[in-house]
Amino acid sequence: MRVLILSTSEREQLEYLQKYSTNSVERNRSLCLLLSSKGNSMSKVAKLMNIHWLSVK
16 A cells, blocks of 8 residues: 655645535545545545545545
8 A cells, every 4th residue: 555645835725625615626626535535545535535446535
């Protein structure tokens, strides 16, 4: 399992995009990255987001 390590600044940017972006793809991708950075596997993130695990990759 790969672990995504984000800096404080990167995490803040992703949290902002996930909350305020008008682009739904950008919001969803930001959320995937945040979930992954919290130690969730690709398959777990995919289940949480209701998408195929290859979309998380």
